[in-house]
Amino acid sequence: MRWKAKIIVRLKEGLNDPEGRVIGKALKNLGYDVDELKVPKCFELVFESEEPEEDVEEMCKRLLANPLIHTYEYEIEPLGE
Amino acid sequence: MRWKAKIIVRLKEGLNDPEGRVIGKALKNLGYDVDELKVPKCFELVFESEEPEEDVEEMCKRLLANPLIHTYEYEIEPLGE
Numbered sequence: 284m285r286w287k288a289k290i291i292v293r294l295k296e297g298l299n300d301p302e303g304r305v306i307g308k309a310l311k312n313l314g315y316d317v318d319e320l321k322v323p324k325c326f327e328l329v330f331e332s333e334e335p336e337e338d339v340e341e342m343c344k345r346l347l348a349n350p351l352i353h354t355y356e357y358e359i360e361p362l363g364e
Numbered sequence: 365m366r367w368k369a370k371i372i373v374r375l376k377e378g379l380n381d382p383e384g385r386v387i388g389k390a391l392k393n394l395g396y397d398v399d400e401l402k403v404p405k406c407f408e409l410v411f412e413s414e415e416p417e418e419d420v421e422e423m424c425k426r427l428l429a430n431p432l433i434h435t436y437e438y439e440i441e442p443l444g445e
Contacts, residue, residue: 285399291406303407306407306427306428307409309427310409310411310423310427313423313426313427315411315413315419315422315423316411316412316413317409317410317411318366318409318410318411318412319409319410320407320408320409320410321407321408321409322405322406322407322408323406323408324403324406325372325403325404325405325406326384326387326401326402326403327401327402327403327404328388328391328398328399328400328401328402329398329399329400329401330391330396330397330398330399331397331399332396332397338396341396342391342394342396345394346387346390346391346394347387
């Protein structure tokens with residue numbers, strides 16, 4: 284069966300996010316009252332699997348996230364077939 | 365008033381996403397049946413505004429997305445105060 288997954292990988296609280304800081308500062312310089320900006324990693328994939336939750340969990344652990352510095356969450360929805 | 369926004373900026377259909385292709389290939393090499401993988405840009409921000417929708421729309425147009433090659437969508441929720 285085919286599935287669509289959306290995975291968001293965030294830096295753990297307190298870790299340095301220089302890209303987010305720079306973009307937040309740029310928005311402030313444009314006049315917006317931005318308190319905080321973060322740039323998590325986002326992955327959108329289409330895949331075939333009989334065990335979609337287990338596969339996505341494994342993909343995160345093995346490749347997409349580093350458990351030392353990241354947390355992750357995902358949504359999976361069926362695409363049919 | 366304070367708001368939280370989550371913005372996703374995607375490459376338009378048909379444009380080259382080398383990062384997504386490489387990660388999709390790496391997952392295939394690990395044995396997952398991945399058809400397609402994309403890596404949109406994701407921004408999560410906290411900001412103060414009286415007109416949050418207009419501000420986020422402007423931020424996208426002025427800095428976060430390039431309308432020639434990107435589409436974007438966002439969700440905004442109130443944080444109170």
